[in-house]
Amino acid sequence: MNKETEERESFESVYSTLFPVLFRVAFHITGSGDVAEELCQEAFIKYFSASAPLPTLNDAKFWLIRVVKNLCYNNEKRKLREKKAYRKLYLTRMVVQEQETGETSVLKDETERLVQKALEALPYKLRMPLVLKEYADMNYRNIAGILGITEGNVKVRIYRARQLLSSFLDKGDLHVS
Amino acid sequence: MCPNTALLSALIDGELPHRFEQHITDHIHGCSICRKEMARFSSLREKLQQDNITQTEITARESRLWRSIEHKMLSRKKHPLLHRSINLPLPALAALCLVMAASMVTAAYHGFAAHTYNFPPDELPSFSTMDELIGYLEQTQRTGIMEMSLPEDPVFLFISQPTLMPEREYRDAKW
Numbered sequence: 001m002n003k004e005t006e007e008r009e010s011f012e013s014v015y016s017t018l019f020p021v022l023f024r025v026a027f028h029i030t031g032s033g034d035v036a037e038e039l040c041q042e043a044f045i046k047y048f049s050a051s052a053p054l055p056t057l058n059d060a061k062f063w064l065i066r067v068v069k070n071l072c073y074n075n076e077k078r079k080l081r082e083k084k085a086y087r088k089l090y091l092t093r094m095v096v097q098e099q100e101t102g103e104t105s106v107l108k109d110e111t112e113r114l115v116q117k118a119l120e121a122l123p124y125k126l127r128m129p130l131v132l133k134e135y136a137d138m139n140y141r142n143i144a145g146i147l148g149i150t151e152g153n154v155k156v157r158i159y160r161a162r163q164l165l166s167s168f169l170d171k172g173d174l175h176v177s
Numbered sequence: 178m179c180p181n182t183a184l185l186s187a188l189i190d191g192e193l194p195h196r197f198e199q200h201i202t203d204h205i206h207g208c209s210i211c212r213k214e215m216a217r218f219s220s221l222r223e224k225l226q227q228d229n230i231t232q233t234e235i236t237a238r239e240s241r242l243w244r245s246i247e248h249k250m251l252s253r254k255k256h257p258l259l260h261r262s263i264n265l266p267l268p269a270l271a272a273l274c275l276v277m278a279a280s281m282v283t284a285a286y287h288g289f290a291a292h293t294y295n296f297p298p299d300e301l302p303s304f305s306t307m308d309e310l311i312g313y314l315e316q317t318q319r320t321g322i323m324e325m326s327l328p329e330d331p332v333f334l335f336i337s338q339p340t341l342m343p344e345r346e347y348r349d350a351k352w
Contacts, residue, residue: 008250015243015246016239019235019239019242020235020239023230023235023238023239024228024230024235027228027230028228033230033234033238037238037241037242040242041242041245041246044242044246045246045249048246048250111224111227112227112228115224115225115227115228116228119225130225133190134222134225134226135225135228139190139192140187140190140192155183155186155187155192156183158186158187158190159182159183159186159187162186162218162221163182165221166217166221169221169224
């Protein structure tokens with residue numbers, strides 16, 4: 001078996017094991033399946049193009065989640081820019097629409113959708129550690145490594161995220177972002 | 178006294194040191210407020226785990242994305258050298274840039290000098306006009322920069338056009 005085939009097989013195995021984790025993380029950060037898929041694609045292509053496969057599956061997971069985190073961050077910034085521009089243009093009309101759709105969706109939507117909406121309403125710096133904890137099944141140390149913060153900071157951010165999320169769900173107030 | 182609720186959140190995640198874990202667990206058994214708080218965190222966790230992504234959706238997306246990635250992988254031919262990343266420390270990079278700049282300057286200087294041609298005095302016919310000189314240079318296909326020195330004699334007078342002549346004739350001439 002030549003080196004290229006070996007690398008390809010290793011990549012395939014990393015892909016099939018880590019895609020569900022990566023997709024879940026990206027989905028809960030971005031709130032969109034299509035965007036999450038796009039980001040996963042970019043991350044895996046980067047992984048394949050980078051160099052030889054990483055020695056262990058854990059290393060690959062760490063590396064890929066780091067890439068996805070950066071891609072999500074860029075996506076978040078882009079979304080915020082678009083939102084700002086949109087608000088600037090259609091401020092009056094949007095206020096009316098938000099009141100109508102917000103009320104109806106809280107009444108009609110299912111629990112999962114509400115949770116996802118509440119998750120999206122969390123500030124990015126609180127959302128990211130919580131999503132990594134809940135959907136990537138990572139410990140505080142690894143999350144701290146990925147986000148470049150201390151373990152203590154991870155603990156506090158996850159706690160605050162839970163408190164805020166809980167209050168959003170209790171009040172049904174999902175328009176805080 | 179009840180522990181900080183942040184510790185309860187860490188306890189749910191299994192991130193507390195063993196001695197604290199035991200201590201707090203004992204406290205929770207006897208404290209209704211902390212039990213309620215723990216129940217709130219547990220319920221939130223359950224809600225988060227019940228996300229609306231089905232396994233079927235993930236599998237469908239996984240295979241669709243794999244086809245796309247595979248296509249991209251096959252269409253791209255990897256070059257072993259072009260796809261290797263090199264980690265270079267900043268001082269080494271700066272030194273490399275300096276060396277490259279110095280070699281470029283040296284190469285430019287030598288390249289410039291290589292185009293200079295010194296005419297042997299015997300080889301150079303006499304020219305009376307600039308057009309003749311240019312014609313000669315074109316014939317011999319010699320290009321470059323020609324340096325022409327004017328007499329350094331203080332009595333040199335600018336009368337009519339300067340005349341081109343071999344250095345030897347110039348030296349022998351009686352001014």
